[in-house]
Amino acid sequence: MIIHRRLLQLAGSVRGPFAACVALGLAVSAAYVTQAVLLTAALAALIRGDTPAAVRLLAWVFAVIAVRAALLWAREAVTVWAGGLIKARLRDRLIVHLGRLGPAYLTGTRTGNVQTTLVDGVEGLDPYFSRYLPQVMVTFCVPVALVGWLFTVNAAAAAVLAVAVAGVLIIPRFWDATLLRRGRGRWAAFAALASDYLEAMQGMATLRAFGAVGTLGTRLAGRAHDLYLTTMRQLRVSLVETGVSAFFVQAGTAGAVLAATTSGSAWEVFAVLVIAVECFRPVKNLSDAWHAGYLGITAVDGIEVLLAASPAVADRGTRHDFPTPPAITFEGVTFAYPGSERPAVREVSFTVEPGRTVALVGPSGAGKSTLAALLQRHHDPDEGRVSIGGVDVRDLSLDALRGGVAIVAQDTYLFHGTVAENLRLARPDAGDEQLIAAARLAAAHDFITELPGGYDTPLGERGATLSGGQRQRLAIARALLADAPVLVLDEATSHVDPRTEQALSQVRRGRTCLMIAHRPDTIRQADHVVTLENGTVLEAAA
Numbered sequence: 001m002i003i004h005r006r007l008l009q010l011a012g013s014v015r016g017p018f019a020a021c022v023a024l025g026l027a028v029s030a031a032y033v034t035q036a037v038l039l040t041a042a043l044a045a046l047i048r049g050d051t052p053a054a055v056r057l058l059a060w061v062f063a064v065i066a067v068r069a070a071l072l073w074a075r076e077a078v079t080v081w082a083g084g085l086i087k088a089r090l091r092d093r094l095i096v097h098l099g100r101l102g103p104a105y106l107t108g109t110r111t112g113n114v115q116t117t118l119v120d121g122v123e124g125l126d127p128y129f130s131r132y133l134p135q136v137m138v139t140f141c142v143p144v145a146l147v148g149w150l151f152t153v154n155a156a157a158a159a160v161l162a163v164a165v166a167g168v169l170i171i172p173r174f175w176d177a178t179l180l181r182r183g184r185g186r187w188a189a190f191a192a193l194a195s196d197y198l199e200a201m202q203g204m205a206t207l208r209a210f211g212a213v214g215t216l217g218t219r220l221a222g223r224a225h226d227l228y229l230t231t232m233r234q235l236r237v238s239l240v241e242t243g244v245s246a247f248f249v250q251a252g253t254a255g256a257v258l259a260a261t262t263s264g265s266a267w268e269v270f271a272v273l274v275i276a277v278e279c280f281r282p283v284k285n286l287s288d289a290w291h292a293g294y295l296g297i298t299a300v301d302g303i304e305v306l307l308a309a310s311p312a313v314a315d316r317g318t319r320h321d322f323p324t325p326p327a328i329t330f331e332g333v334t335f336a337y338p339g340s341e342r343p344a345v346r347e348v349s350f351t352v353e354p355g356r357t358v359a360l361v362g363p364s365g366a367g368k369s370t371l372a373a374l375l376q377r378h379h380d381p382d383e384g385r386v387s388i389g390g391v392d393v394r395d396l397s398l399d400a401l402r403g404g405v406a407i408v409a410q411d412t413y414l415f416h417g418t419v420a421e422n423l424r425l426a427r428p429d430a431g432d433e434q435l436i437a438a439a440r441l442a443a444a445h446d447f448i449t450e451l452p453g454g455y456d457t458p459l460g461e462r463g464a465t466l467s468g469g470q471r472q473r474l475a476i477a478r479a480l481l482a483d484a485p486v487l488v489l490d491e492a493t494s495h496v497d498p499r500t501e502q503a504l505s506q507v508r509r510g511r512t513c514l515m516i517a518h519r520p521d522t523i524r525q526a527d528h529v530v531t532l533e534n535g536t537v538l539e540a541a542a
């Protein structure tokens, strides 16, 4: 029986459904006990020779069975409802938190781990909250109440049962710490395997190109074996715990019946037997619920790590309107990535005048993307400041900043959805006319209409069904729809066709643009060129 502090807190956020699960669990137990008491009374009536009373009592037994069936149905329905609610709330909370953490968090962690936590971890928590935790409450209430009542029937049997109940509830707790530790090991192995699989699928083309599929297969087999070993380790402890519980259940029942046999009537012996069975029923149910809920207990570490992570930048800006005119200024900006001794950019100063384009050029690793990331506040500078229209970007709310800065990245992400859905990401309320107008300006309309379903054509994951140029033109259309005054443009390193080139100059028009440039012809189109080397500005030329 493991009750995790963080999991209890999470249960607190769905108090109503959780309380309903506990209440129905108690009602089901009460129905079992009532049935047992009625059966005992019916037997006592038969022993007395009062057949009509026995028949009446048996009729009540049938009624209780019917009520119990209804209660079991209601409990199952509430369990499913509560589980769904818990999962939805927790996923919402985790996604919002991930959004706050931003891309800086995902670059420092394995995407597969985060995905496993969000999908399998949260899925595993459902039975923990909706079945296991309510059953813990029932297990603490029902046996204690029944033993208390049994003292009024047969004190000797009740005393034996009390010891057995204490044993079944307390002794297995000695294994809890080991169980939790091994559970964590198992979760780590599970998350590592899931991350490796995700990476293998994402990088399949590269793996095949280098003939490395076999090597990766061996590594995955090793991971799977690790998972098997850690699962067996956890199972061994779990089985010991189950064995100890079973011993107390059997020994407690036999001992209580024996005590009643030596000190009570036949009716009392029967009463003790049925009460002992009902006393341990919640314990057995708890053991079943444990197997459904243990994944959640082990997943909670991943969830806790995610919830405990703090964003690379704090959203403390109080200004909610985007400053105009939107000149971008870097003033003495120095920044080193967390854990890195060497600054990625050092004392960088330059200005992009409103409506102008500055091309950032320089060798790989010079700091171009870092400056773009600082403008978007994926990180804050260690020294100096980045401002838009004279306002430090730290004084702008993150919503205002992100609403005013559009991005066209080299590898812009397209989601598994239709063309229209991908475009509307930038502006969910955009009408069809606006979509088409943006697509036309981005030179994307023609190829979109040639797709089998036009704007309603589903795109493969990451836009896999489109060419590189088509993907970029969709990204440009998306940026046009966002209609942000500032644009960060990460120009493709590979050859760009003339239509995409034309679309790029369209999207730049009238916007303040910071462009990571690689090709001489686009560099020539910029109003200014800032050359970086080793994180410092080598030259700023008009």
Ligand SMILES: Nc1ncnc2c1ncn2[C@@H]1O[C@H](COP(=O)(O)OP(=O)(O)OP(=O)(O)O)[C@@H](O)[C@H]1O
Pocket (backbone or CB within 6 Å): 107, 337, 338, 340, 344, 362, 363, 364, 365, 366, 367, 368, 369, 370, 371
């Ligand atoms: N997330 C990160 N964590 C630690 N160091 C990083 C990170 N991203 C970049 N760096 C380092 O910061 C320096 C600047 O990198 P940056 O990506 O800004 O260069 P770049 O000029 O954009 O290069 P490229 O043209 O190859 O994209 C490099 O030394 C790089 O190794």
